[in-house]
Amino acid sequence: MTIEAQHIVADAPADLVLGDRVAGRLYTDPEIFEQEMTKIFERTWVWVAHESEVPKAGSFKMTHVGRQPVIVVRNRKGVINTLLNRCRHRGASVCEKPKGEANGFTCPYHAWSYSLDGQLRGIPYPEGYEGVMDKSGMSLRKLRTASYGGMVFATFNEDIEPLEDFLGDVKLWIDRFMKQGGGYPIKVLGKHQFKFKGNWKVQLENTTDGYHFPIVHRSWMASVDEETADMMSFMTDPECTTHALGNGHSVMQMVPEHSDLDADDGTEPLQARFDDLVAQLKSAGLDDAAVRRLVRAMHGTGFNLNLFPNVSMSAAFFRVLRPVSVDETWIEHIAIGPDGPPEVVDPVNRARLRVHEHFQGPFGFGTPDDAEGWDRVQRGAQGAPEMPIMVNRGLAREKDSPEGWPTSHVTDETGMRGAYAMWKAMMSDD
Incomplete structure (x- = not known):
């Protein structure tokens, strides 16, 4: 086939996606990007928070659904709401703190104040609104919000299918991912963020792209101990697979024996690098089985779970993408660990943060190499x-x-094909 015959020429964006290829225009066309924001990010479930980030009444975090600014906040009844961060009066944002605790939200421009549920509570000098406005109809816009396994999603689409239906077979893998708490719940430990000069779909592909790992991440492979390097040597192992799970979701199993951390026959030795941690946990009174559960999960699960369109549960952290423009994307890497008694979880989480930093972040061995690849694409x-x-x-x-599940080798592009099939379906829906 000639190069010319391989070109994809079409007017409708959905026609730019074929079964085995997509047009490069999907990365570069501003008009396509604008349609994505409306047809995908404003019509489907988008991940906005982990429940541990809003642990009690009044706890909030500021984030985005696509490009639209929102506040995720827990109300006094324990219900998590997602509110559009836009005053109903003149459109100013009502919150500018990335996270915190509040009794409500007040616009700094004209002091319209709102409850944790988004209800308009007060208007200064209300006399001018008598007979011209019903205060009960001027709440902050509230997005439909639902959670599964501690993962909080929101959508502008009131007619969308229930979250659990959207997730489908992903729920099994979320349940497995959360087992890395070693018997304790998972909590967010912290995050760092950066942007790259590239389209959001470039990053969406990356999390289930096993093909690039030993090539792009040679420096990381050279920097770790032999046991970790052997664990991640999956290129020729036929047991390492990628599954397309439906609705654009996929999972890449790099270390199949760690896919379900409860499936442990006790024969796998704990890595020597964690000997000091083992000693600390035993001194805190944990028995051998409890220590083993926590230490065996230090690298997280043995898989990367990609949830269309904006979050991945990548081995031991969350990776969140936020599209800004056709050629600019913000990325958050969110470190996680067990939430329990300090004498147990503090040493575990310190060690997990060191593992996280070794790969992620501006001084890590992984993130800079990934970002360079995305920029070059x-x-x-x-x-x-x-x-x-x-x-x-x-x-x-x-x-x-x-x-x-459509399944192939861990280095294959099964997950990407599933994501683009979902992209095509959503971009075809008028």
Whole structure:
């Protein structure tokens, strides 16, 4: 096939996605980006928080659904709300703190005040509104909000299917991911964020792209102990697979024996690098089985779970993407760990943060290399935008798993094909 015949030329954005390739225009066309914000980010469930980030009444965090600013806040009845961060009067934001605790939200421009549920509580000098406005109809806009496994999602679409239906078979993998608390609940430990000059879909592809790992992350592989390097040597292991789970979601199993941390026959030795941690946990009174659960989960689970369109549960952390423009994306890497008695979880979480920092962040061995790759994809995609981005690796060896999931090797692009199928469906829906 000639290069010319491979080009994808179409007017409708959805026609730019074929089964084994997508047009480079998907990364570079501002009009397509604008449609994505409306047809995808404002019509589907978007991850906004982990429940541990809003632990009690009045706790809030500021975030975005697509490009729209929102506040995730727990009210006095313990219900988590997602509120559009826009005063109903003249449109000013009512919150500018990234996170904190509040009794409500007050616009700094004209002091309209709102409850934790978004209800308009007070208006200064209300006499001018008599007979011209019903205060009960001027609440902050409230998004539909639901949680599963501690993961909080919101949507502008009141007619969307229930969250659990949208997640489908992903729920099994969320349940498995949360087992890395070693018997304790999971909590957010902290986060760092950065932006790259590239389209959001470049990053969406990355989390289930096992093909790049030993190439891009050679410096990280060279920096870790032999046991960790062996654990992540999955390129030729036929047991390492990627599954498309429906609705654009997918999971990449790099270390299958760690996919379910409860499935432990006791024969796998704990890594020597954690000997000091083992001693601390035993001195805190934990028995061997409890110590083993916590230490065996130090690297998280053995898989990356990608939830369309904006969050991945990547081994031992959350990676969240926020589209800003067609060629700019914000990324948050959120560190997590067990939530329990300080004498137990504090040493565990200190060690988990050191593991996290070793790969993530500006001084890590992983994030800078990833970001360089994403930047270069965006720069290259400016050339011949109708030339396809190929997502055909493993297509000939893809088969259905016993569960009915399209499945191929961990280095194959099964997850990407599933994500683009969902993208195509949503961009086709008028």
